[in-house]
Amino acid sequence: MLIGYARVSTQDQNLELQTEALTKAGCKKIFSDKISGSRAERPGLTKAQEALREGDTLVVWKLDRLGRSVRHLVDLVGKLHNEGVQFKSLTDAIDTGTASGRFFFHVMASLAEMERELTIERTRAGLEVARLLGRKGGRRRQMTDSKIKSAKKLLASGVPPRDVAGNLGVSVPTLYRWIPASNHP
Incomplete structure (x- = not known):
């Protein structure tokens, strides 16, 4: 059975795009969270994991909807594999049911983490340049x-x-x- 998991980071974001894609992919059950991926406690993901049985496949719309970091993704997919459960990411074309899919998963997870770290580096560099130019972050002061x-x-x-x-x-x-x-x- 295909079991879907969808997640958005904030309450005002919409899960509809993800749930529609998961339904079209053939997911019989779909669990979801409206919570940051950095949060360890995600009730929808926990329920999805509890519903999975040997031979099932956990399906997500995109890789970053599932894990907080490469380590977390690799650990989670490894745990699923040990339980006889496969993993599939629709937009990243990853299916751990195949050897090439498992390899591609590890490559994509590493690239996702590298991209996140590069974004953090660029943000820090931009803030440092702004600081050197005399700009300060945060709200404008009320008392001029x-x-x-x-x-x-x-x-x-x-x-x-x-x-x-x-x-x-x-x-x-x-x-x-x-x-x-x-x-x-």
């Missing part, structure tokens, strides 16, 4: 230099901190973060 100057003047003239914060469009804690209470009357 002109707001700080205005806030100090207003506080010095006796305007209550809540009113100053309201006028500047920031919260009172944000105002106090930039101008501690000990710096004004």
Whole structure:
């Protein structure tokens, strides 16, 4: 029997493309998760594994829908193989029911991990270049230099901190973060 597994990373993503492809491939049962692949606990994958019997095939739409890393993929497919279960990835054309499929699985898994590591390296390099150019990541700060100057003047003239914060469009804690209470009357 073919048993399908589909996964998307976030709640607002749609499983429909994957489940439709798995159904067309002949999967009698399809289990799914709406959870990050980096999470160890994936209830849908656990249920799929529990449903698998010797001679069955676990089918996924794409290799990265199943594993968190090459090590995880290799371990999982190895465990399935030991239980007499095959693995098939539709878009990667991998079928571990054949010797060439097993070989291709290992090659594709290694390439997927390498691609992920290269993406991480490029991201880090880009952040470093941005840092060297004086750019900072994260949200823009709410208290600009002109707001700080205005806030100090207003506080010095006796305007209550809540009113100053309201006028500047920031919260009172944000105002106090930039101008501690000990710096004004």
